[in-house]
Amino acid sequence: MKLTINGQTQDRSGTCSVATLVAEIIAAQRGVAVAVNGTVVPRSAWGQVDLADGDRIEVLTAAQGG
């Protein structure tokens, strides 16, 4: 399946939950938020939400800013 993660497309085989994807991208959990196709996925649901072909995923965290 094809995923777009923070603007970069990625081909993957098999199923992949939000939790699995986040763990691959960033070690920390606190300070991280995920949206799939523009909808926020609460942290408590990361393990239950499987990603599907064509999904657009945003994984955001704290950056310096006023």
Added chain:
Amino acid sequence: MFLPENGLILGTGGANSLAALEEAVVASETTLVTVALRRVDAAGPGLLPMLDRLGVRVLPNTAGCYTSGDAVKTAQMAREAFETELIKLEVIGDERTLLPDGVELLKAAEILVADGFTVLPYTSDDPILARRLADAGCAAVMPAGSPIGSGLGISNPHHIELIVQSVDVPVVLDAGIGTSSDAALAMELGCDAVLIASAITRSDDPAAMAAAMRHAVTAGRLARAAGRIPRRFHALASTQDDGIAEW
């Protein structure tokens, strides 16, 4: 109360390094600092652990949003990421001035208030818009003294005073402060706090400037409470004429 007791909120944008930022946070003695939300690959590591270590609270912003829809989504992501209802709501109108788009700002504020957020909107120095935001349920209003990063100070002090008179929520002077006298003036005008980023983080010595701002905020707050003398067109001698010698 979400505002720091010492009246100084530090914006973390513009610092050269995390180490310089950390020194500024410590010197400011603030308990509340802003952060932005960005893609993990662009954000760089270490900011949140450092702020956690210092024990300061995080005020996430919606910097970079031009529409109410984008700002609402960013606020929802921030709540999820930082487990806080606090949001510094920014909806800007154009990149040249970075001034707020009042229409989009009010729309986003209404949505976020209804969704349970503690909304702190970055607004213009328009007293009517400030009142509309307060009426919409915002927890504070944060008027710009002048454009973000400009260091031009408070371009319309009268409007800031009018805002202080017009709303029942705290007023935070946000944006435009260039040096410590600007911060003192904001407090003398009746603001409850100031939010400073560039004037501290982009100064030659951020830690020293943070200390200067902290003292300025304290001085301005004390002066406001003490009650300044009225302005007079002509002089008023402070020494009595009675008993003056004749030559």
